Each structure stands twice: as structure tokens, then as C-alpha cells.
Amino acid sequence: MRKYFNIFLLTLVALASVTMVSCKNETEEIFDQDAITRLANAKQYFTDILTDQGGKWKMEYYANGDEPGYVYVMTFRNNGSVTISGENKWISQLNPDGSTYGSETSLWDVITDNGPVLTFNSYNKYFHLFADPDDITDPEALDDSDTDETGIGHEGDYEFDLMKYSGDTLYMSGKKYGINVIMTRLDGSIDDREYMDQTVAQADSFFKKVIPQVYLNLPNGKRWVVKDGYTSILTMYPEGSDSITTAEKHNVIITLDGLSFMNPNTFDGYTVQFFDRQADGSLLCRNDHQTTITAGPLNKVFAIQSLTWKADTSQMGGAFKAKLHEIINKLSGYNSSKFLSLQMAYDSKANSYSIIFNIRSKVKGKQVPLTATFKVNYEMINDNQLKIKYTGEMDDNAHFYVDADQGNCPAIIELIELLGNTYTLSTSSLLAPTDMRFVEDGNASNTIYWRL
Amino acid sequence: MLLVAIGAMSLPSCSEDKLGDTIFPDVDETLDPNSYTYKLDKFLKENYLDKYNLTFLYKMADVSTNMNYNLVPATYDNSINLAVLCKHLWFDVYDKLAGEDFLKTYGPRIIHLIGSPALNPQSGNEIVGLAEGGIKISLFKVNDMDINDPEMMNEYYFKTMHHEFAHILHQTKTYPNQFNTISVGHYDINNWQDRDDNQTASLGFVSTYASSEFREDFAETIANYIVKTDAEWNRLLELAGRGWEPQDDANGYTWYYCYFYYPNNDPNEEVKYISEWSFFTDVNEDGSVHRYFYDGNTGEVIEVYEVPDNDGVDGPDAILEKLNIARQWLKNEWNIDLDELRQEVQDRQSSYNIEELRKQVTDQ
Numbered sequence: 001m002r003k004y005f006n007i008f009l010l011t012l013v014a015l016a017s018v019t020m021v022s023c024k025n026e027t028e029e030i031f032d033q034d035a036i037t038r039l040a041n042a043k044q045y046f047t048d049i050l051t052d053q054g055g056k057w058k059m060e061y062y063a064n065g066d067e068p069g070y071v072y073v074m075t076f077r078n079n080g081s082v083t084i085s086g087e088n089k090w091i092s093q094l095n096p097d098g099s100t101y102g103s104e105t106s107l108w109d110v111i112t113d114n115g116p117v118l119t120f121n122s123y124n125k126y127f128h129l130f131a132d133p134d135d136i137t138d139p140e141a142l143d144d145s146d147t148d149e150t151g152i153g154h155e156g157d158y159e160f161d162l163m164k165y166s167g168d169t170l171y172m173s174g175k176k177y178g179i180n181v182i183m184t185r186l187d188g189s190i191d192d193r194e195y196m197d198q199t200v201a202q203a204d205s206f207f208k209k210v211i212p213q214v215y216l217n218l219p220n221g222k223r224w225v226v227k228d229g230y231t232s233i234l235t236m237y238p239e240g241s242d243s244i245t246t247a248e249k250h251n252v253i254i255t256l257d258g259l260s261f262m263n264p265n266t267f268d269g270y271t272v273q274f275f276d277r278q279a280d281g282s283l284l285c286r287n288d289h290q291t292t293i294t295a296g297p298l299n300k301v302f303a304i305q306s307l308t309w310k311a312d313t314s315q316m317g318g319a320f321k322a323k324l325h326e327i328i329n330k331l332s333g334y335n336s337s338k339f340l341s342l343q344m345a346y347d348s349k350a351n352s353y354s355i356i357f358n359i360r361s362k363v364k365g366k367q368v369p370l371t372a373t374f375k376v377n378y379e380m381i382n383d384n385q386l387k388i389k390y391t392g393e394m395d396d397n398a399h400f401y402v403d404a405d406q407g408n409c410p411a412i413i414e415l416i417e418l419l420g421n422t423y424t425l426s427t428s429s430l431l432a433p434t435d436m437r438f439v440e441d442g443n444a445s446n447t448i449y450w451r452l
Numbered sequence: 453m454l455l456v457a458i459g460a461m462s463l464p465s466c467s468e469d470k471l472g473d474t475i476f477p478d479v480d481e482t483l484d485p486n487s488y489t490y491k492l493d494k495f496l497k498e499n500y501l502d503k504y505n506l507t508f509l510y511k512m513a514d515v516s517t518n519m520n521y522n523l524v525p526a527t528y529d530n531s532i533n534l535a536v537l538c539k540h541l542w543f544d545v546y547d548k549l550a551g552e553d554f555l556k557t558y559g560p561r562i563i564h565l566i567g568s569p570a571l572n573p574q575s576g577n578e579i580v581g582l583a584e585g586g587i588k589i590s591l592f593k594v595n596d597m598d599i600n601d602p603e604m605m606n607e608y609y610f611k612t613m614h615h616e617f618a619h620i621l622h623q624t625k626t627y628p629n630q631f632n633t634i635s636v637g638h639y640d641i642n643n644w645q646d647r648d649d650n651q652t653a654s655l656g657f658v659s660t661y662a663s664s665e666f667r668e669d670f671a672e673t674i675a676n677y678i679v680k681t682d683a684e685w686n687r688l689l690e691l692a693g694r695g696w697e698p699q700d701d702a703n704g705y706t707w708y709y710c711y712f713y714y715p716n717n718d719p720n721e722e723v724k725y726i727s728e729w730s731f732f733t734d735v736n737e738d739g740s741v742h743r744y745f746y747d748g749n750t751g752e753v754i755e756v757y758e759v760p761d762n763d764g765v766d767g768p769d770a771i772l773e774k775l776n777i778a779r780q781w782l783k784n785e786w787n788i789d790l791d792e793l794r795q796e797v798q799d800r801q802s803s804y805n806i807e808e809l810r811k812q813v814t815d816q
Binding site: 078106107120121122125128131133152159175 | 484486487488489510511512513514519521522523524525526527528531567568569571572573576578595
């Protein structure tokens with residue numbers, strides 16, 4: 001009996017629990033307004049932001065993770081049109097005259113998808129080229145053998161989830177491929193063409209192909225080698241490591257402000273992304289205000305064996321200028337010789353640095369260019385100081401001008417020996433030091449200016 | 453009893469909340485005269501939306517597309533061209549021949565313009581048009597439009613309009629099954645793109661795409677007949693009646709030839725194939741036709757022969773049989789005279805002036 005009673009009780013409890021349905025219908029209100037209203041407000045909010053103050057913006061656009069970023073200037077108008085201006089190598093393929101600059105007006109809108117989305121919803125040939133599935137032939141390729149015929153194009157986005165607006169910057173994410181894109185407000189009076197020309201000039205000035213590598217200088221004193229900067233796809237590896245096994249590729253964009261990596265990247269524990277250009281030409285990390293990108297100590301840059309430096313004789317000062325005058329005068333009286341130029345280079349055959357005088361002289365009745373070569377050694381004092389010591393060795397052409405029984409021009413040796421003093425080196429750009437000024441310690445009038 | 457009582461007490465007795473007003477705001481359909489696109493929007497509203505309840509989408513709406521493809525929007529300028537051409541060559545034609553209610557009832561509800569083709573990287577195919585569920589037609593490749601190239605306009609836009617509309621019609625009222633039996637065994641859904649249009653014509657198809665499956669065959673038969681001139685159509689039938697032989701060239705491309713010769717006129721030599729523009733034709737007094745070419749190397753006149761048609765299909769017959777079924781079906785089910793429709797379309801295709809048509813938009 002007790003058994004049946006227990007079953008009865010259990011049945012009661014089960015029945016009660018099944019039938020006691022909660023009647024609480026209230027839902028917890030998280031937002032003040034319903035979703036539709038909030039979305040409509042967000043659409044209006046971003047529309048107003050985009051068209052405000054002249055509606056002009058700089059877009060830092062990445063099509064994918066394997067290409068450099070490209071700068072566009074965009075002017076958004078309340079009538080639904082947007083003028084998009086850009087300057088890059090891909091645009092040159094679209095212009096009959098091959099111009100790298102292009103500007104076209106098309107349509108835009110802020111639509112409500114899962115959230116507010118900025119869409120460029122009519123084709124703009126200078127912008128949508130990165131989304132077009134057409135074949136890709138790099139305009140800088142020697143032939144079309146590398147043409148990408150996969151039918152997917154660059155895979156760039158033209159619709160962007162609007163994430164955040166802060167400090168005149170819009171943070172967006174490509175809707176299809178998710179790449180982050182930033183837009184920064186520009187003065188409405190800016191001329192698109194001028195702005196793009198300046199941007200391209202800036203980019204051209206950042207990295208020089210002739211400088212084989214520069215360095216990411218971390219706050220802990222370690223350095224990462226940075227190569228291929230002129231392509232805006234950096235090859236980077238820790239200094240001293242095996243470049244084959246440790247190299248990383250990072251694509252960047254260069255704007256008038258400086259350089260940015262597509263994403264934050266961590267090097268030896270330091271996370272960096274944005275670099276501002278400094279007055280000395282170096283790049284300083286905006287994130288930590290410590291990490292820099294430079295070409296390294298100037299004396300070591302001057303000693304890079306692949307570089308040939310040419311003296312700018314118009315900017316020689318003090319004893320250099322005086323000695324050069326002596327040389328010019330003396331040579332003119334010897335076989336109608338004429339000084340042409342002065343160079344510093346590394347002679348790989350002789351395994352030595354050399355000072356080279358390029359002189360034209362009359363030989364057997366004909367004017368011929370000759371090079372007079374003098375071997376020198378470099379002595380590094382500290383990062384920015386250098387002595388260039390003459391070894392006393394010269395080639396036959398040099399004897400032709402220097403020896404007492406021939407050209408008898410001792411000023412040549414005297415000029416070379418001037419370089420044996422201590423010089424402090426400076427440059428117009430610590431990132432791309434393609435010019436180098438030598439100023440003698442203790443005698444600032446003695447200057448010589450070199451260019452690549 | 454107790455159980456029943458407890459059950460009755462605990463039965464849910466919640467009252468339904470009264471539904472509130474919709475959270476969706478009223479959509480303001482008023483066009484803004486200050487909008488950059490006002491003139492086109494006004495044209496589309498008056499000529500498509502108000503008239504046919506059709507939304508003509510020229511601004512890219514990627515939610516309406518297959519996101520697996522990389523697609524780009526249409527240019528605004530070409531959107532104007534297609535908006536006026538669709539009206540002139542399609543909607544106005546059906547209005548005239550089938551009455552205004554026809555397209556109001558059976559016409560698509562959405563036309564979506566897309567700038568690029570939908571490229572399939574795996575197969576190399578490109579989609580230039582889509583009809584979905586009798587509701588929506590997507591026209592692709594709008595940015596490549598060259599209004600001065602009639603052949604291209606025909607192939608990619610005008611033919612696509614009629615092709616996709618044919619799909620909508622047969623998705624609404626099915627066509628006779630007899631059509632599907634004519635070329636059975638000759639369709640190739642996976643490799644149609646690798647076929648040659650001469651080869652497929654000989655097999656009884658109006659295009660390579662028609663040889664992919666019978667529904668596409670049906671739409672292609674109607675569309676090609678509508679847009680092809682008499683000369684083009686007759687040429688298709690002529691090619692369909694020939695035999696074809698594939699030959700690979702030095703670059704690995706396969707070409708189809710319908711003529712061959714024996715080097716030195718020696719039947720024991722291995723035959724060589726020749727294009728029809730490489731020889732001349734001579735008709736003898738008895739009416740027999742002979743073809744020759746002059747061999748510059750040997751100085752010999754070489755006789756040229758037709759490649760025998762060994763595919764077992766009477767190509768022209770198959771094409772005309774299919775056309776006839778489509779013709780009857782359109783007449784019986786839709787009261788549309790296909791030949792009248794074709795004549796009207798061709799008259800318009802050959803005489804339209806795009807600048808004049810665009811004035812419907814730009815001169816508002």
C-alpha cells in the first residue's frame with residue numbers, strides 16, 4: 001500500500017511541475033529603444049558624420065593581406081553621390097594616358113544590415129577595381145605571364161560595417177572579407193589631386209630601393225631587419241637570425257602622417273601598428289612612443305658596400321672647397337684635364353673602399369674619361385662619426401695625375417687626407433639617408449655633402 | 453478526482469499580451485528631387501514600379517546575390533542604358549503583343565543589375581543572367597556593356613533578357629515533355645563549357661549552353677530565335693547540318709573543322725583539315741559543287757571535301773523541332789506569337805537610338 005502511495009505522491013509532484021507553467025511575460029529591456037529605431041538612428045548618425053564639414057575623408061584601404069594599403073580621398077554628399085580619388089599603379093591601367101591618378105563620382109549609402117553599413121553601391125572604376133573579379137595583370141610586371149586568371153580579383157571589399165567613430169576617425173570592417181579600414185576626416189577645402197600627389201611623394205620618400213635594409217628599433221635595444229620597404233610589403237626578421245626561416249611579411253600603407261601596418265603586430269613582445277613621420281625622417285611608433293624605424297647608424301649606412309656616394313661639389317665648404325679649386329686649376333694645365341666628379345665606393349675586386357676622381361683628359365689627342373682610384377679605410381668613431389683614412393695605395397691613373405713627374409697635383413692627396421679627420425654625419429632622412437653631410441669635428445667650416 | 457482538480461487548477465491561464473504597434477517605421481516612398489539619382493529613380497518608379505510592381509535594382513544589393521561570387525555594382529551610366537533598353541526591347545514589346553496585363557501578372561518582380569559576371573573560378577564559367585523562382589532576374593556583366601557592339605549587346609543583354617524571361621514563363625506553366633526527349637543523351641551538364649558551338653549545333657542545340665540541360669535548352673532556343681537575325685539563324689542551321697572534326701593546334705586549343713583535303717590529292721595521305729575561308733568554290737555545269745585551294749608550296753590545286761556528319765543527329769531538324777514546340781507552347785499557353793514577337797524585337801533592336809532612349813531619363 002505504501003508503495004502505491006509513494007507512486008501517487010510522485011505522480012502528483014510530477015503533474016504539478018509539468019502544469020505549473022510560468023506566466024511571466026515581461027521581457028527585460030536592455031535598450032531604451034527598439035532595434036529598428038536604434039538602427040535607423042545609427043544610419044542617420046553615420047550619414048551625418050560622413051557628410052559633415054564638407055564630407056571629405058581619407059580612406060586607408062586594404063584589398064587583402066598580401067598587397068599594400070592604398071590611400072583614397074572621398075567626398076560624401078547629401079545627395080547620395082561620392083567622389084573618389086586615388087593614385088596608384090592599378091589606376092594607370094584604367095587611364096588611356098597611363099596616369100596613375102583618377103577621380104570619379106559614384107553612389108554611396110549607409111544601409112542597415114546587421115548593423116549600419118557604408119556601401120559604395122554603384123561602380124566607381126578607381127575604387128571597385130579591387131573588388132572586380134577580372135583578371136589581374138600587374139602594371140609593373142615585365143609581361144603578362146603572371147596574370148592572375150583565378151576569377152576572384154583582389155578580393156577587396158566595397159561594403160563596410162561601421163564600427164566606431166572617434167576623434168574624427170571612422171573605424172570600419174570590410175563586410176565580406178573583414179579587413180579593417182580606417183577613414184579620417186580631411187579639411188573640406190583640400191584639393192584631391194594635390195593631396196594624392198603629396199601622399200605619393202611621401203610614399204616615394206620613405207623607402208629607397210638603393211638602401212638595402214632599414215631597422216625596426218625596439219625599446220629593449222633589439223632590432224628587426226626591414227627589407228623591401230619600397231614595395232610597402234615589408235620583409236622583417238630579428239637581426240642576427242636566419243632570414244630564410246624567421247622572415248615575416250607585413251603589408252603597410254603610407255599616408256601623409258606616416259606608416260601603418262594593416263594590423264597590430266608584435267615584435268619581441270612590443271605591439272606596434274602606427275608610425276608617425278618625424279622631422280628627421282625617422283618613423284616613431286604612435287602606440288608606445290619609443291619604437292622607431294630608421295636606416296641605422298649613419299656611418300654604417302655610408303659604409304654599405306653596394307652604395308656609391310657622389311660628392312656635391314657645389315656644397316663643399318672650407319678646406320674641401322679650397323682643395324677642389326686647387327685641383328681644378330692644376331689639372332686644367334695638364335693634358336687639358338678637367339675634373340668631373342668625386343665618388344666614394346667599395347671595390348669588391350680589391351676588397352677595399354675607394355675614393356674615385358673622375359677626370360677627363362686628353363690622351364693621344366683624344367679627350368677620354370679616366371678614373372683615378374685611391375684606397376681608403378673607414379674608421380667608425382660612434383654611430384654618427386667617421387674617419388676615412390687613406391692607405392697610400394693608388395692605381396696607375398691616380399699616379400698619372402699625382403706624381404711629381406706627371407700631373408703633379410698634390411692637392412688630390414691633400415683633399416683625401418682631409419677626410420682622415422673625424423666627421424659627424426647627418427642626413428635629411430634617417431629612414432632613407434640618400435644624402436649625407438660630413439662636418440669636421442672642431443672645424444665646422446670643413447664640410448662635404450654626398451648623395452646617392 | 454484529486455488529480456483532476458490539481459490539473460484543472462494548474463492549467464495555464466496566462467492572458468495574451470495585446471500586440472503593440474509595429475516597430476517598423478513607415479517607408480517614405482517620396483523621391484527626393486535633390487538626389488543624385490532622382491531622374492533615374494523617377495523613371496524606374498513610373499515605368500517599372502508603378503506599372504508592373506517591379507523593383508529595378510541598379511544599386512548593388514549584395515543580400516540579393518550569391519555571396520560566394522565576387523561581384524561588383526553596375527555603373528550608374530550603364531544602369532540608365534539598361535533601364536531604357538529593358539523597357540524598349542522587352543517590356544514594351546510584350547505590352548504591345550500580349551497586352552499590358554501580361555507582364556503585370558507574369559513579369560518578374562525584381563530586376564537586379566550587377567556590374568561583373570559571376571565567375572566560377574573552378575569551372576571557368578561565367579553567369580551572365582539568372583532567373584530565380586519566377587520572381588527575380590539578375591543581369592550580370594553590366595559594366596562591360598558596349599552599346600556600339602550589337603553582337604555583344606545581343607549575346608550578353610538582349611538574349612539574356614529573353615532567356616531569363618523564358619525561364620520565368622516555363623517555371624509558371626511547364627512546357628511539353630516532348631521537348632526534353634529530342635536531344636536526350638546529348639546533354640552534358642558538367643562539360644558543356646568545353647564544347648564548341650559548331651559541335652553543339654550539329655547535335656541540335658542553338659548554343660553550347662543549350663547543350664547543358666533541357667531547361668536551358670528550352671530558354672536558349674526561344675531567346676536565340678528572338679534575337680538572331682534571319683541571316684544569323686539560317687547560318688546556325690547551316691552549321692548544324694555539317695559534320696565537324698576536332699583538331700588541336702600547336703598551343704593546345706581545339707578547333708572544329710568541317711572541310712578536309714588529301715595532301716597532293718593523294719587519298720593515301722593522311723587527311724588535313726581546312727577552314728572554309730581558305731578555299732574557293734566552283735559550281736560545274738551539272739550543278740555539282742567542288743571546292744579547291746591552291747597549295748602555294750607545290751603549285752597544285754587541291755580538292756576539298758566536306759567532313760561527314762557522323763554524330764547521328766540531324767542538327768537542323770532537331771533545332772527546328774524544338775523551336776516548333778516552343779512556338780506552339782507560347783501560342784497555346786500564353787497566346788504569344790513567337791514570330792511576331794521576334795519581328796517586333798528585331799525591328800526595335802536594329803533601329804533604336806540609345807541617346808534618344810536615354811532622354812526618357814535625362815530630359816525629365
